[in-house]
Amino acid sequence: MKPLSAAEIRARFLRFFESHGHQVMASDSLVPANDPTLLFTGAGMNQFKDMFLGKGTLPWRRVATAQKCLRVPDLDNVGVTPRHHTFFEMLGNFSFGDYFKKDCIAWEWAFFAEVCGIPAEQMVVTIYRDDDEAYEVWTKHVGLPPEKVYRFGEKENFWPAEAPSKGPNGPCGPCSEIYFDSRPGEPYPDRKGLESLPADRFTEIGNCVFTQFDRRSDGTLVPLPQKNIDVGLGLERIAAVLQGARNNFETELFRPYLDHVARATGVPYGRDPQRDVRMRRIADHVRAITFCIADGALPANEGRGYVVRKILRRAARDGYELGLQRPFLFEMVDGVGGLMGDPYPELRSHAVQCRAVIKGEEENFLTVYRQGMARLDEFLAAAVRPAAGLPTPGSGEFAFQLHDTYGFPVDITQKVMEDRGHRLDEPGFAAAMAAQRQRARASMATADAVFSASVAVKLRDAGHRPGPFTGYTDLAADTVLQAIVGDGDHLLARAEPGQKVVLVAAATPFYAQGGGQVGDRGQLRTATGGAAIANTTALDGFHLHQATVTAGYLEAGRPCTLQVDELARSATERNHTATHLLHAALRKVLGGHVSQAGSEVSPERLRFDYTQPEKPAAEQLQRVEDEVNAQILLANEVQAVVRPLEAARRLGFVALFGEKYGETVRTLQVGEFSRELCGGTHVRNSGNIGSFRIVAETAVAAGTRRLEAITGTAALEQAQRERHQLSTLSAALKVPPARVVDRVQELVDELKKVRKDLEKALAPDLETELGRLRGVAAVRDGVHSVVFERPGLSPKDAQELLRSAQRAMDPLVAVVLSPVEGEVHVVAAVSPSLLARIKAGDLVKTVTAVLGGGGGGRPELAQGKGKDLSRLAAAAAAATAAIAAAGLR
Numbered sequence: 001m002k003p004l005s006a007a008e009i010r011a012r013f014l015r016f017f018e019s020h021g022h023q024v025m026a027s028d029s030l031v032p033a034n035d036p037t038l039l040f041t042g043a044g045m046n047q048f049k050d051m052f053l054g055k056g057t058l059p060w061r062r063v064a065t066a067q068k069c070l071r072v073p074d075l076d077n078v079g080v081t082p083r084h085h086t087f088f089e090m091l092g093n094f095s096f097g098d099y100f101k102k103d104c105i106a107w108e109w110a111f112f113a114e115v116c117g118i119p120a121e122q123m124v125v126t127i128y129r130d131d132d133e134a135y136e137v138w139t140k141h142v143g144l145p146p147e148k149v150y151r152f153g154e155k156e157n158f159w160p161a162e163a164p165s166k167g168p169n170g171p172c173g174p175c176s177e178i179y180f181d182s183r184p185g186e187p188y189p190d191r192k193g194l195e196s197l198p199a200d201r202f203t204e205i206g207n208c209v210f211t212q213f214d215r216r217s218d219g220t221l222v223p224l225p226q227k228n229i230d231v232g233l234g235l236e237r238i239a240a241v242l243q244g245a246r247n248n249f250e251t252e253l254f255r256p257y258l259d260h261v262a263r264a265t266g267v268p269y270g271r272d273p274q275r276d277v278r279m280r281r282i283a284d285h286v287r288a289i290t291f292c293i294a295d296g297a298l299p300a301n302e303g304r305g306y307v308v309r310k311i312l313r314r315a316a317r318d319g320y321e322l323g324l325q326r327p328f329l330f331e332m333v334d335g336v337g338g339l340m341g342d343p344y345p346e347l348r349s350h351a352v353q354c355r356a357v358i359k360g361e362e363e364n365f366l367t368v369y370r371q372g373m374a375r376l377d378e379f380l381a382a383a384v385r386p387a388a389g390l391p392t393p394g395s396g397e398f399a400f401q402l403h404d405t406y407g408f409p410v411d412i413t414q415k416v417m418e419d420r421g422h423r424l425d426e427p428g429f430a431a432a433m434a435a436q437r438q439r440a441r442a443s444m445a446t447a448d449a450v451f452s453a454s455v456a457v458k459l460r461d462a463g464h465r466p467g468p469f470t471g472y473t474d475l476a477a478d479t480v481l482q483a484i485v486g487d488g489d490h491l492l493a494r495a496e497p498g499q500k501v502v503l504v505a506a507a508t509p510f511y512a513q514g515g516g517q518v519g520d521r522g523q524l525r526t527a528t529g530g531a532a533i534a535n536t537t538a539l540d541g542f543h544l545h546q547a548t549v550t551a552g553y554l555e556a557g558r559p560c561t562l563q564v565d566e567l568a569r570s571a572t573e574r575n576h577t578a579t580h581l582l583h584a585a586l587r588k589v590l591g592g593h594v595s596q597a598g599s600e601v602s603p604e605r606l607r608f609d610y611t612q613p614e615k616p617a618a619e620q621l622q623r624v625e626d627e628v629n630a631q632i633l634l635a636n637e638v639q640a641v642v643r644p645l646e647a648a649r650r651l652g653f654v655a656l657f658g659e660k661y662g663e664t665v666r667t668l669q670v671g672e673f674s675r676e677l678c679g680g681t682h683v684r685n686s687g688n689i690g691s692f693r694i695v696a697e698t699a700v701a702a703g704t705r706r707l708e709a710i711t712g713t714a715a716l717e718q719a720q721r722e723r724h725q726l727s728t729l730s731a732a733l734k735v736p737p738a739r740v741v742d743r744v745q746e747l748v749d750e751l752k753k754v755r756k757d758l759e760k761a762l763a764p765d766l767e768t769e770l771g772r773l774r775g776v777a778a779v780r781d782g783v784h785s786v787v788f789e790r791p792g793l794s795p796k797d798a799q800e801l802l803r804s805a806q807r808a809m810d811p812l813v814a815v816v817l818s819p820v821e822g823e824v825h826v827v828a829a830v831s832p833s834l835l836a837r838i839k840a841g842d843l844v845k846t847v848t849a850v851l852g853g854g855g856g857g858r859p860e861l862a863q864g865k866g867k868d869l870s871r872l873a874a875a876a877a878a879a880t881a882a883i884a885a886a887g888l889r
């Protein structure tokens with residue numbers, strides 16, 4: 001068996017199936033374009049759902065792909081087992097009503113045995129228990145001995161798993177899996193009671209799904225008129241087999257990342273099993289986050305962004321535990337691109353953005369990690385200490401929240417709790433984790449609607465075809481109302497007043513939402529009625545006008561007139577062209593690392609997200625704004641030309657972050673200043689923008705910032721409002737407009753002085769307070785101790801009071817409790833000579849726990865606060881008891 005690189009395996013697979021009549025297609029994005037039921041592309045078949053239904057528009061019935069995939073239900077197994085991953089590549093060949101089991105099985109076997117060179121004696125297969133057709137192909141046509149063919153049930157060899165008994169309804173079928181046998185000389189496992197092949201010996205390297213049934217609501221499996229093939233082969237697993245690696249991580253797909261971490265930490269891979277798990281997890285996760293970000297899935301607090309952030313933080317936490325208490329993941333982005341950039345060029349073209357985003361997220365994680373420790377401190381300060389041997393109430397759920405939200409290691413939570421006399425509720429934590437895994441599996445499982453027909457499929461079934469978009473040159477069109485789509489995506493013959501519907505026309509000037517630009521709004525009129533169109537979207541070539549019937553009624557098939565809202569479109573065009581100028585200006589002022597990370601262009605404003613590690617200075621933003629306005633004043637022609645994608649790239653046109661392009665693209669050029677790929681609508685001359693003003697600058701995520709801006713009449717109206725506000729301030733301050741800023745600064749300085757004088761006048765007489773404190777202090781064996789209640793004392797003043805007390809009464813242990821505006825501030829001090837017996841931080845935690853709060857600090861000086869004023873006397877008693885317990889009172 002000759003070792004093959006992953007790149008060679010991928011190339012051989014695609015060439016092999018191309019030679020058998022398959023059209024080789026590019027991988028779909030990890031972010032599914034037309035499937036809102038999925039967070040990520042998790043299988044090669046995802047982009048072909050309509051083809052499997054017999055409703056798709058692809059001209060080919062045989063297709064082969066190398067598809068990038070992401071799955072997260074088994075996140076906790078990554079790095080622990082030899083073969084679990086988040087990101088992986090699936091080599092797939094598909095038949096849409098063309099060939100079936102005989103050809104499929106023969107070709108998969110030929111690929112493994114002849115193309116890859118895996119010996120026949122090292123492969124066994126499994127089939128569904130009732131699939132006699134597959135059994136016959138394997139034994140009679142391929143020639144496998146019967147003992148190499150295992151029959152298993154619907155959980156192991158049916159897709160979706162357990163579909164016959166549990167659903168979902170819809171297309172399904174048996175599957176046949178191909179396994180590599182790592183110990184071919186040993187007897188095969190006893191079939192009696194066997195439900196799956198032992199994983200320590202057999203590695204699944206391919207799965208052939210035979211989609212031949214339609215499951216009905218009563219559980220019956222009805223044969224489909226079109227039988228399909230869906231094959232998925234795991235590239236990482238095949239590489240491990242052909243390279244003789246013990247696990248997937250020891251192939252060239254992962255080894256460079258293991259080596260990088262080893263160099264960074266000074267500890268080689270393979271020395272410590274626990275460290276190895278963390279290193280493997282980092283190797284997996286850095287690939288996943290780089291691919292996700294390159295496809296436009298940025299870290300966030302919800303949706304797919306939450307998944308990306310969670311994966312990133314797990315890897316960052318592993319690095320922290322390995323001793324890398326600094327950003328390090330971003331350093332491996334170029335390595336991912338170097339290894340995988342040929343089949344996936346977006347890794348190289350978006351490397352700058354990936355590095356910036358990942359580095360910023362890592363920097364944030366270090367802060368978050370420390371916040372997790374602070375949260376744990378607060379929880380333990382307020383927690384009720386359990387009886388010996390019993391878990392601390394609520395600790396399981398709390399530990400899960402730390403783990404899930406902050407990426408905080410549960411083993412550290414457990415260790416800290418034990419050190420402080422608490423015990424983790426491990427069953428509670430396990431239950432919370434199990435519930436989370438179930439939610440993850442449910443979100444990734446095949447939904448009931450996985451093969452439901454889309455609106456586009458239903459429109460095609462009714463004989464409709466997508467019509468042309470005429471909106472680059474026209475804002476109105478006389479056309480035909482092809483279809484009316486109502487609730488549940490049902491096609492309607494008629495729509496009544498007030499009804500919300502989706503309208504499809506034979507041609508349309510309405511731009512469909514895409515590329516950051518909002519969809520057009522406007523009106524539709526027919527001889528019988530009219531509708532207000534609030535937005536326009538696109539699906540599989542169809543323009544979908546989201547509308548409400550406002551007058552009369554609408555009937556499908558009638559002539560109609562579509563009219564785009566001209567004012568809204570013009571404002572949108574100004575903002576869209578300004579967005580291109582803004583992008584170019586940012587790169588000019590801030591540097592070439594700047595790249596678009598998202599945008600939204602509407603009539604009201606433009607929003608532009610861009611990669612930038614730190615907040616730009618006000619002077620830099622002013623230069624950006626000036627640069628854009630200078631380009632507007634040049635009144636350059638805006639040129640839109642359709643070109644081949646490769647030609648556009650050679651000419652320097654910028655492809656946007658997260659966008660997917662076809663073989664031909666529309667290019668947009670503004671003078672010599674801006675060149676981008678763009679399908680949106682724009683002004684014809686940069687001078688039409690009028691003026692440009694930045695109105696907001698914020699952070700979106702680590703390494704990503706956001707600018708909001710306005711143009712044209714919106715910019716003019718804001719300038720007029722600001723002029724009015726300046727005039728009003730000028731009159732109120734009784735100074736000319738040019739003196740307003742100076743006068744406001746003078747007033748601010750005066751106010752600061754008055755406040756300082758007032759604070760000095762109201763400040764407590766600490767010398768008097770010290771006398772009162774000494775009057776209530778107790779002395780035992782030369783040690784002074786005091787619990788002192790003084791309302792209205794700030795923490796700063798309390799600390800100063802205790803420093804004076806320590807100078808006057810050393811050695812001293814003291815606690816000050818000061819009710820202030822509904823809270824009780826607690827400050828404790830302990831002389832250095834007493835630290836072996838009691839610590840200020842422990843005192844504060846004891847007292848604030850009684851008050852329903854928390855706190856901490858250094859052993860000699862600490863502070864905190866609580867909110868339960870009714871417990872003030874109990875808190876004072878707790879402080880006295882703690883001092884007495886240390887033998888100091």
